[in-house]
Ligand SMILES: Cc1cc2nc3c(=O)[nH]c(=O)nc-3n(C[C@H](O)[C@H](O)[C@H](O)COP(=O)(O)OP(=O)(O)OC[C@H]3O[C@@H](n4cnc5c(N)ncnc54)[C@H](O)[C@@H]3O)c2cc1C
Ligand code: FES
């Protein structure tokens with residue numbers, strides 16, 4: 001690793017000021033992605049501004065609209081425990097990210113900000129139609145994820161909280177890549193009173209996306225049979241040593257049908 | 265450089281650490297506690313697992329300065345006060361839960377965290393919890409048996425045998 005200093009501010013305002021005052025500074029969440037990146041010398045920040053010691057970025061509550069609100073520095077393990085009753089599909093997703101040690105450090109905000117094309121949380125945020133709250137604004141998940149490792153976050157902007165509307169039924173189906181434990185393909189399906197959302201991770205070269213054909217079919221008839229004859233196209237799907245684009249496209253269908261069955 | 269103070273295995277320690285100093289480097293190179301191993305240094309293998317504030321973490325994927333003020337437990341603190349092996353460590357020996365021993369400090373620390381959360385885990389729960397601990401020698405069966413024995417359970421035929 002190149003050399004850098006670490007700062008551990010106690011408030012969002014101090015963290016934002018520290019990042020604004022230094023173009024070379026970077027936010028540090030749980031470090032479960034950033035530290036391996038630093039070791040590989042793929043980033044050379046002057047300073048890391050840790051977001052994990054900020055009390056106002058931790059914790060889970062329910063707002064007046066019945067949304068589950070989660071501080072961005074809440075760890076995957078804390079989410080898995082904390083939303084078990086209020087949002088079981090999200091709890092199950094968080095409880096299967098990586099392994100216990102990763103879940104004890106990795107944070108919701110770090111995962112969403114990183115937008116790894118194989119990460120789990122982006123699918124939950126997009127599939128739930130969550131709202132991403134930053135120090136500056138509120139962003140709909142539909143507008144937030146803009147491409148591979150790309151989001152609409154501005155320089156120095158930090159995610160402070162996510163708000164999830166809780167669907168009537170939901171399921172996350174992950175086909176784990178056995179070495180990395182990320183999703184080879186993952187599908188987060190959520191059925192709300194006003195419609196079904198299907199978010200796919202791990203598959204597309206453009207990162208997480210909504211499978212609109214499946215949503216339309218499921219809005220007509222919420223059953224696995226409704227998906228018969230609807231296939232995801234391998235066009236634009238990731239192909240690597242783990243799986244070809246065709247195989248990933250096939251898995252998108254399989255995982256979606258499993259999610260429908262689990263949420264029925 | 266900054267002064268870092270933490271409680272390691274019950275002892276308060278204070279030393280200088282750079283921003284980029286990993287917790288595992290601080291433990292091994294500054295405190296000379298070399299029981300915590302570095303297998304991969306890429307967050308995959310779990311040989312470096314220690315407890316920070318009671319939670320299992322990969323010490324190669326956390327900075328020393330982030331452990332400021334925390335309670336840290338390492339394999340060196342696992343034996344009984346008289347130096348004899350703890351029940352969990354003894355079970356690893358009795359059931360051949362190790363061969364070369366390189367993964368063992370991380371295995372013991374992960375297993376100890378599991379047993380604190382779930383005192384009588386079944387085979388599937390043990391395997392799931394150890395997902396981030398890689399062993400190149402034992403094939404895992406005897407590690408599972410050791411953890412079942414340490415938690416006072418019968419040793420059934422493992423599902424995978
Ligand atoms: C062995 C292993 C297995 C894993 N398996 C999975 C898996 O199955 N599924 C999965 O989804 N993920 C997996 N991960 C990734 C893990 O979930 C990470 O915790 C997560 O991707 C990043 O979160 P973090 O808090 O560690 O962020 P960091 O690594 O600290 O930061 C990641 C990036 O986000 C930025 N950042 C961090 N917090 C914020 C914030 N609040 N606002 C703005 N920017 C921020 C940082 O500057 C950095 O660029 C795995 C990781 C490992 C090591
Ligand atoms: S050395 Fe830390 S996970 Fe391998």
Ligand code: FES
Nearest residue numbers: 363365399400401
């Ligand atoms: S005993 Fe050799 S790696 Fe596990």
